[in-house]
Amino acid sequence: MIGIIMFFTALCMLLIGFPVAFTFGAVSVMFGLIAGIVEIGFDEGFIVGLLEGLEEGVAMFDFMPFRIYSIMQNTILMAIPMFIFMGIVLQKTGLAERLLESMGFLFGEIRGGVAISTVLVGSLLAASTGVVGASVVAMGVISLPVMMKYKYNTELATGTICASGTLGQIIPPSIVLIILGDVFQVPVGDLFAAALGPGVMLVACYIIFIMIVAYLNPSMAPAIPADPSRGDKKAQVYRALKDIIPSLTLILMVLGSIFAGIATPTESAAVGCLGAVLLALLYKSFSFGMIRLAAKESVTITSMVFAILIGATAFSMVFTYTGGEELVEHFMTNLPGDTVWAFVIFTMLAIFILGFFIDFVEISYIIIPILIPISEALGINPVWFAILIAMNLQTSFLTPPFGFSLFYLKGVVPASVKTMQIYRGVLPFIAIQIAVLALLAIYPGFFGVEAFLK
Amino acid sequence: MLLKVEKAFDKFADLIGAVTSMAIVLMIMNVTYDVVMRYFFKSGSIAFQEMEWHLFSVVILLGMAYTLKEDGHVRVDLIYDRLSPNKKAMINMIGVVTFIYPLAILIGLASVPFVVETFQSGEISGDPGGLTHRWIVKALIPLSFLLLFITATGYFIKNLNTYRGLHKMEEHGIKEEIEAIKSSIHKEETK
Numbered sequence: 001m002i003g004i005i006m007f008f009t010a011l012c013m014l015l016i017g018f019p020v021a022f023t024f025g026a027v028s029v030m031f032g033l034i035a036g037i038v039e040i041g042f043d044e045g046f047i048v049g050l051l052e053g054l055e056e057g058v059a060m061f062d063f064m065p066f067r068i069y070s071i072m073q074n075t076i077l078m079a080i081p082m083f084i085f086m087g088i089v090l091q092k093t094g095l096a097e098r099l100l101e102s103m104g105f106l107f108g109e110i111r112g113g114v115a116i117s118t119v120l121v122g123s124l125l126a127a128s129t130g131v132v133g134a135s136v137v138a139m140g141v142i143s144l145p146v147m148m149k150y151k152y153n154t155e156l157a158t159g160t161i162c163a164s165g166t167l168g169q170i171i172p173p174s175i176v177l178i179i180l181g182d183v184f185q186v187p188v189g190d191l192f193a194a195a196l197g198p199g200v201m202l203v204a205c206y207i208i209f210i211m212i213v214a215y216l217n218p219s220m221a222p223a224i225p226a227d228p229s230r231g232d233k234k235a236q237v238y239r240a241l242k243d244i245i246p247s248l249t250l251i252l253m254v255l256g257s258i259f260a261g262i263a264t265p266t267e268s269a270a271v272g273c274l275g276a277v278l279l280a281l282l283y284k285s286f287s288f289g290m291i292r293l294a295a296k297e298s299v300t301i302t303s304m305v306f307a308i309l310i311g312a313t314a315f316s317m318v319f320t321y322t323g324g325e326e327l328v329e330h331f332m333t334n335l336p337g338d339t340v341w342a343f344v345i346f347t348m349l350a351i352f353i354l355g356f357f358i359d360f361v362e363i364s365y366i367i368i369p370i371l372i373p374i375s376e377a378l379g380i381n382p383v384w385f386a387i388l389i390a391m392n393l394q395t396s397f398l399t400p401p402f403g404f405s406l407f408y409l410k411g412v413v414p415a416s417v418k419t420m421q422i423y424r425g426v427l428p429f430i431a432i433q434i435a436v437l438a439l440l441a442i443y444p445g446f447f448g449v450e451a452f453l454k
Numbered sequence: 455m456l457l458k459v460e461k462a463f464d465k466f467a468d469l470i471g472a473v474t475s476m477a478i479v480l481m482i483m484n485v486t487y488d489v490v491m492r493y494f495f496k497s498g499s500i501a502f503q504e505m506e507w508h509l510f511s512v513v514i515l516l517g518m519a520y521t522l523k524e525d526g527h528v529r530v531d532l533i534y535d536r537l538s539p540n541k542k543a544m545i546n547m548i549g550v551v552t553f554i555y556p557l558a559i560l561i562g563l564a565s566v567p568f569v570v571e572t573f574q575s576g577e578i579s580g581d582p583g584g585l586t587h588r589w590i591v592k593a594l595i596p597l598s599f600l601l602l603f604i605t606a607t608g609y610f611i612k613n614l615n616t617y618r619g620l621h622k623m624e625e626h627g628i629k630e631e632i633e634a635i636k637s638s639i640h641k642e643e644t645k
Binding site for chain 2: 019065097266292
């Protein structure tokens with residue numbers, strides 16, 4: 001029972017706003033000590049019991065160095081700083097800007113064309129830089145003014161940008177998938193491969209949605225007049241290809257070598273970093289300042305993830321010690337209806353709701369480890385379950401009022417765009433994501449994933 | 455006076471930042487080298503492969519302290535964002551004392567015997583040709599929490615200075631990040 005109380009205490013403490021990693025760690029320490037005291041009891045007098053209990057509680061944390069030491073040797077996690085580094089270097093080459101400029105107008109002359117281009121660029125950026133904030137900002141600064149100028153519906157324009165910018169969460173290589181691979185103890189390459197289908201499906205659905213809107217109501221997403229200054233179609237296609245091919249080659253090499261099983265994600269990421277630096281040299285955007293910035297950024301993000309992992313490790317130690325796991329398992333396996341489906345639906349709902357408030361890193365390291373023993377016992381394929389969770393976590397980037405992408409877009413839109421318009425704009429895209437999530441849940445075979453282990 | 459102390463702590467944290475940034479660049483070069491050796495020359499050295507996670511350990515363990523100074527640890531900012539700078543500073547000061555200090559002391563102290571044992575037994579890598587002196591990499595654990603303790607103290611002083619109105623709250627929020635990205639885009643355009 002102490003474990004459950006601890007869990008909810010920690011959640012409440014998080015609301016104060018002190019960094020999650022330390023809050024979770026400290027709450028675990030506190031409850032670890034309490035659990036120690038409860039375990040020993042006061043049979044031999046108050047003071048003796050208290051001291052021995054504290055000792056018992058403190059002794060629990062003697063395992064921490066061993067846990068930390070095994071995290072240090074975890075080569076899966078090593079891929080995280082490197083993919084971040086690669087993404088930032090690519091971003092600094094002005095990849096987003098170039099793609100948006102050259103590809104952004106390629107389809108402009110068809111209805112909804114600028115929005116469709118934005119989705120396509122978004123998916124390319126997702127596969128290369130994967131930096132959600134930067135993608136959303138770049139689109140907000142470059143594509144949004146174009147869409148506004150040609151009288152695109154504001155909701156459609158902002159929704160498209162938020163949704164496209166968020167694709168980096170599900171389209172590999174994605175940090176979410178690496179972390180989930182670590183949590184579920186499945187090869188990250190398998191997750192990358194399994195995420196590809198649903199990711200492409202999302203992109204296709206976004207485009208179909210935009211086309212339907214543009215077809216039904218041309219005034220919402222009008223075709224823009226041809227701009228002779230941009231050269232004829234052939235010159236435009238040529239320019240777009242010239243801008244895409246170098247980065248596309250890099251990303252195909254990185255992902256290809258992982259999918260083909262030639263290299264581990266960590267090895268591919270390192271080579272990807274080298275490739276990104278070479279591209280930066282090619283585009284003449286290379287500087288040591290840029291490398292320093294990319295290095296600093298990947299240090300802070302990686303240590304942030306690691307700090308949460310330490311907090312979560314302390315938490316799970318105390319949680320297991322106090323028998324919290326059995327309680328959760330008892331609860332989860334006694335949900336009404338079919339056990340497996342009740343479990344899947346309940347966890348998806350819980351993660352969806354938690355996603356409004358807390359980050360994917362916390363959900364992955366604190367909530368999901370509690371669920372894994374149950375999903376294993378139910379014979380659920382961890383790859384399928386992980387992708388469901390990844391899709392679900394992606395949605396949390398879009399859900400108002402705390403969606404990450406929304407914050408970034410709000411920071412760059414002109415004053416004429418109301419926050420409510422942005423919120424309304426993402427709703428259809430959230431609906432699409434939930435639909436694809438449901439599709440993956442009900443017909444996993446369609447995406448080539450098995451729902452259950454045999 | 456306190457402002458000077460704060461500056462000194464900031465400098466110290468920046469030094470950690472420089473070391474870890476260096477470590478990450480070295481790590482990338484290290485992994486790339488190993489990949490090239492393995493796939494193109496069909497050879498490789500166990501020592502170099504072990505160096506990968508040694509460098510990774512430097513990044514994650516020491517980076518934790520630097521990240522605190524940069525305010526890079528995620529918060530649930532549901533309420534925090536709307537508070538006045540004074541209240542934010544108060545939360546941060548209380549957080550340092552009640553959350554970070556106990557955690558850092560407990561885990562830091564628990565890891566000292568862990569290192570001493572390794573040192574005394576002279577543990578080396580289990581693989582032939584691996585790195586020796588394993589206690590050094592293990593010593594990063596107590597060092598990490600010591601550094602965390604030190605930078606947390608600096609963080610406390612920084613927030614104390616904010617609280618006393620000596621300087622404004624340092625904002626590391628999303629607004630500054632957006633501005634930074636925006637300015638880099640405009641630079642592109644004017645080129």
